[in-house]
Amino acid sequence: MAQKLVIQAGKTEKEYWRDLWRYRELFYFLAWRDILVRYKQTVVGIAWALLRPLLTMIVFSIVFGRLAKLPSEGVPYPILVFAGMLPWQFFANALTECSNSLINNANLLSKVYFPRLVVPTSAVVVSFVDFLISGMILLGLMAWYNFVPSWRIITLPIFIVIAFMASMGAGLWLAALNVQFRDFRYIVPFIVQFGLYVSPVGFSSEIVPIRWRMLYSLNPMVGVIDGFRWAILGGESRLFWPGFGVSLLLVMGLLLSGIWYFRKMERTFADVI
Known part of the structure; x- marks a missing residue:
């Protein structure tokens, strides 16, 4: 007698995370699919990943x-x-990709069960590929x-992990909110643009007066x-450790709260998407 396989959502957190590991091949597929769509049979895709930060760097330097x-x-x-x-x-690319990831995979979400966390996580990985490509400019x-x-430089992987955590946490919030409120597709570009100017991208944060550093952090x-x-x-580069500690705590809080909110809303995605 043939066995019947029943696929259903895990009833506990432990079962959910176990399912996340079981569906790792789907994670690889989604990430690889998006990478191929972006770069396969095109020069513009790879060139844009290099030109955009390069041109921004030139303008800020001037x-x-x-x-x-x-x-x-x-x-x-x-x-x-x-x-x-x-x-x-x-961070900016991850926010954009994550916020649209569930909407772009609406057909998949409404037809089969899998841990929905796979979708925004694969979007962050695609943004990380852009990060690696842009790193070639820094080497140059x-x-x-x-x-x-x-x-x-040997400590750089630590800060890459922190950047990944910040991108993942904010991305989960925006991915879930974008399903519930489609207005967020207009809000995300504003967040990215505004964040560029209030973050120390074109200048060193050391120009911020010391009395404002904690607030800035x-x-x-x-x-x-x-x-x-x-x-x-x-x-001569110095790290304002008290402010870094505050930022790190906020990043960890953003990630944990993002996972919590995403998991809370996850069961409603297929109904409202």
Whole structure:
């Protein structure tokens, strides 16, 4: 007698996370599909991943480095900018991809069961591929300016993980909210644009008066960007550890609350999407 396989949602948190591991092949498929769609048989896709941060870096270097003559922590200003541009672009791309990930896979969500957490997570991974491609520009800048990073570079993976946590946490919130309220597809671009100017991407956060540094660190990306610069630039680059601690706690809170809210709304996605 043939056996019948019944697929259903896990009834406990432990079963849910076990299901998440069981559906890891679906995660690979979704991530690989999006990567192929973006880069296969196209030059523009890969070129855009390089040109967008490169052009932004040039503009910021001219405005803040040449015209405003802001301090560069003892390194060439383009390297300062791009060290901050890398984590910001990763975060911004992840927000955009995650917020639309469930909507773009509506047919899949309404037909079969699988842990919905797979979808936004695969979107963050696709954004991480862009991050790796953009990193080649930073390597090129270092070679151009004969810049050799210090021993701190070995700590960079720690800050990459923190950037991944921030991207994942904010992305889960926006992915779930976008299913419930479609207005968020208009809000996300504003968040990304506004966040670019209130985060220390084109300038060093050291220009912020010390009495405002803790308040400024309430932006979680401040700690992430400062951490990247501290690891990459070395030398005169300093990390405001109290502010970094605040940013790190906010990132962890953002991730945990994002998972909580996503799981809370997950069972309603198929009904309202």
